[in-house]
Amino acid sequence: MATPTSSSPGRPSFLQADATLQRPQVNPVDLRALEYVDSYDHNLMCAICHSPFVYPVRLECEHVFCQRCVNDAMSHQDRDSRVYSITCPSCRRRIENRAITPVPKILSHILDDLRVKCPLECLGCPEVKARGDIQDHVNKYCAYAEVKCPSESCLLTVLRKDLDEQRCLHSVMKCEDCESSFMERDLEIHRSRHCEVGKASCPDCNAQVLLRDLEGHIECCPDANFPCNAAEYGCDFVAIRETLDEHLKMCPLAKLVPFLRMQNERLEAHEAALKHLRHKNSILETSLSTIQETLSPSANLIDAPSSSAADSDTGPFDSTAHHLLCLHESLREEVNRVSAAVSEVDAKASMMVMNESLRIKEDLSHANAVIGSMRMQLHWLMSARLQNQQRVAIVRAQSSGDGLGSSTDAGGSSGSVELPVRRLSDSTRQDTKL
Amino acid sequence: MAALPKRIVKETERLMAEPVPGISAVPHEDNLRYFDVMIHGPSQSPYESGVFKLELFLPDDYPMTPPKIRFLTKIYHPNIDKLGRICLDVLKSTFHTPFLQTPTRLTRAGNWSPALQIRTILLSIQALLGAPNPDDPLANDVAQRWKEDEQAAIQTAREWTRQYAKA
Numbered sequence: 363m364a365t366p367t368s369s370s371p372g373r374p375s376f377l378q379a380d381a382t383l384q385r386p387q388v389n390p391v392d393l394r395a396l397e398y399v400d401s402y403d404h405n406l407m408c409a410i411c412h413s414p415f416v417y418p419v420r421l422e423c424e425h426v427f428c429q430r431c432v433n434d435a436m437s438h439q440d441r442d443s444r445v446y447s448i449t450c451p452s453c454r455r456r457i458e459n460r461a462i463t464p465v466p467k468i469l470s471h472i473l474d475d476l477r478v479k480c481p482l483e484c485l486g487c488p489e490v491k492a493r494g495d496i497q498d499h500v501n502k503y504c505a506y507a508e509v510k511c512p513s514e515s516c517l518l519t520v521l522r523k524d525l526d527e528q529r530c531l532h533s534v535m536k537c538e539d540c541e542s543s544f545m546e547r548d549l550e551i552h553r554s555r556h557c558e559v560g561k562a563s564c565p566d567c568n569a570q571v572l573l574r575d576l577e578g579h580i581e582c583c584p585d586a587n588f589p590c591n592a593a594e595y596g597c598d599f600v601a602i603r604e605t606l607d608e609h610l611k612m613c614p615l616a617k618l619v620p621f622l623r624m625q626n627e628r629l630e631a632h633e634a635a636l637k638h639l640r641h642k643n644s645i646l647e648t649s650l651s652t653i654q655e656t657l658s659p660s661a662n663l664i665d666a667p668s669s670s671a672a673d674s675d676t677g678p679f680d681s682t683a684h685h686l687l688c689l690h691e692s693l694r695e696e697v698n699r700v701s702a703a704v705s706e707v708d709a710k711a712s713m714m715v716m717n718e719s720l721r722i723k724e725d726l727s728h729a730n731a732v733i734g735s736m737r738m739q740l741h742w743l744m745s746a747r748l749q750n751q752q753r754v755a756i757v758r759a760q761s762s763g764d765g766l767g768s769s770t771d772a773g774g775s776s777g778s779v780e781l782p783v784r785r786l787s788d789s790t791r792q793d794t795k796l
Numbered sequence: 797m798a799a800l801p802k803r804i805v806k807e808t809e810r811l812m813a814e815p816v817p818g819i820s821a822v823p824h825e826d827n828l829r830y831f832d833v834m835i836h837g838p839s840q841s842p843y844e845s846g847v848f849k850l851e852l853f854l855p856d857d858y859p860m861t862p863p864k865i866r867f868l869t870k871i872y873h874p875n876i877d878k879l880g881r882i883c884l885d886v887l888k889s890t891f892h893t894p895f896l897q898t899p900t901r902l903t904r905a906g907n908w909s910p911a912l913q914i915r916t917i918l919l920s921i922q923a924l925l926g927a928p929n930p931d932d933p934l935a936n937d938v939a940q941r942w943k944e945d946e947q948a949a950i951q952t953a954r955e956w957t958r959q960y961a962k963a
């Protein structure tokens with residue numbers, strides 16, 4: 363069973379106390395006196411104050427009440443009983459331990475999220491806020507909350523919305539009609555809602571009505587003109603209530619009103635959806651380009667100069683393909699030029715190598731010839747020496763008959779004779795090296 | 797007059813929006829704590845087809861103290877006295893009987909709880925009409941007769957209902 367909110371249609375008129383001059387207490391905001399916009403789960407309702415819990419606490423029996431309601435109930439029971447124990451208001455269990463336990467945070471959060479009307483609604487504030495934010499709203503933002511008068515010398519308060527006037531609204535003025543005195547800030551409210559004398563004439567029937575009743579009168583004035591229901595869709599008909607009823611039966615536009623309204627609503631919904639999608643799309647595009655940048659910085663580097671080149675001379679080219687073809691052509695020419703240069707260099711180099719090698723070949727053959735002649739000389743020298751030695755040996759053998767002695771001498775002499783031979787061969791070897 | 801507590805506003809709204817069958821409670825326009833109550837006598841009881849008027853007043857510290865309630869229509873009932881006062885435990889403050897000392901009797905004294913409401917109290921009174929309890933009397937002579945000759949007592953209750961509680 364949902365708890366009916368205060369705006370339930372069954373509300374008797376006399377319950378709507380005239381609160382226009384009686385300011386609700388807003389510091390602190392009485393959370394129990396607030397008007398809850400949505401119906402809330404009846405389990406969130408305190409059994410004692412019949413409002414959604416305010417600073418709820420839990421008793422031993424696990425029943426939950428507002429802190430203040432429990433305190434009130436306890437103090438009443440204390441006064442009546444003179445015994446130090448109380449019973450739970452819901453289940454009548456005796457509560458021995460008066461220590462009250464806090465409730466889970468989630469309950470407080472649910473309660474703080476309940477939406478309420480601003481307590482200054484009676485003065486004109488249209489705001490609807492979460493209950494947890496309402497004190498903040500009244501203290502800091504509500505246009506109908508009292509704040510100090512902007513005038514330095516004045517100690518009174520004005521509504522926050524009147525601060526813009528930048529002047530003191532507390533000078534006393536007289537109502538033109540009933541002659542009672544009011545401070546300037548209250549005069550308008552008095553004239554439009556309370557003045558017993560001030561009259562105005564109805565724009566339609568010219569009847570004189572109290573200013574404060576004018577609004578109500580216009581709603582039920584028999585002579586008031588009303589536009590056709592389809593006024594916003596192009597019907598210009600304006601008439602008093604009775605004639606209008608007749609017209610409404612005939613007016614084709616009026617019959618289309620529900621349909622048109624539905625279409626408009628759908629259009630609006632689509633526009634909103636489109637706007638949302640556009641926004642989403644732009645976000646996606648941005649993130650896509652970021653991703654591309656991070657993925658291929660090198661590609662970007664290569665791209666950058668070519669694209670800047672393209673930027674500078676896009677003019678003559680009809681299309682990117684054309685531009686690419688031209689680019690390709692110029693590159694091909696470049697390649698041809700380079701390959702020609704390379705072959706030229708190649709030819710030069712091989713010519714040089716050939717000349718050089720020819721010269722070296724000539725030198726070599728020359729050197730070979732020198733070596734050959736030297737070899738011939740050496741040969742001739744060697745053979746001349748051998749002949750000389752043989753001759754000496756023969757002479758020695760003829761001069762001494764002792765074979766032994768001669769053999770040792772021959773060994774010694776032959777050793778001394780061989781040395782220059784070896785030296786010669788060394789020198790020849792060095793020659794060939796050269 | 798101090799602003800009416802939200803709880804009373806809410807109870808009143810609900811009483812008007814979802815009335816209890818056989819019971820109506822309408823606040824006075826000049827004093828919203830004061831209600832005119834009508835209770836239809838329960839069927840199968842001597843009060844059947846009678847409509848009883850009551851007055852109900854919510855004291856300043858309601859719901860911490862019970863509502864004050866009284867029959868205006870004359871009624872022959874062992875738990876309702878000549879002045880229309882009702883003997884019903886839920887209509888008395890918890891423990892509220894000054895001369896009681898022992899805890900065992902304390903619990904009998906009163907059974908009001910701030911979790912009760914006008915609606916539940918009126919239902920209890922309607923139930924009391926359907927089930928008189930002569931063992932816990934307020935009108936002693938009626939209770940006496942009820943115990944001695946129940947049929948005769950019920951007959952008297954019927955007659956009184958016909959005579960005083962006309963619809």
Ligand SMILES: [Zn+2]
Nearest residue numbers: 408411428431
């Ligand atoms: Zn509470």
Ligand SMILES: [Zn+2]
Nearest residue numbers: 423425450453
């Ligand atoms: Zn409990």
Ligand SMILES: [Zn+2]
Nearest residue numbers: 480487489504
């Ligand atoms: Zn506000």
Ligand SMILES: [Zn+2]
Nearest residue numbers: 511516530532
């Ligand atoms: Zn001022």
Ligand SMILES: [Zn+2]
Nearest residue numbers: 537539540557
């Ligand atoms: Zn005036």
Ligand SMILES: [Zn+2]
Nearest residue numbers: 564566567583
């Ligand atoms: Zn008029």
Ligand SMILES: [Zn+2]
Nearest residue numbers: 590597599613
């Ligand atoms: Zn029309």
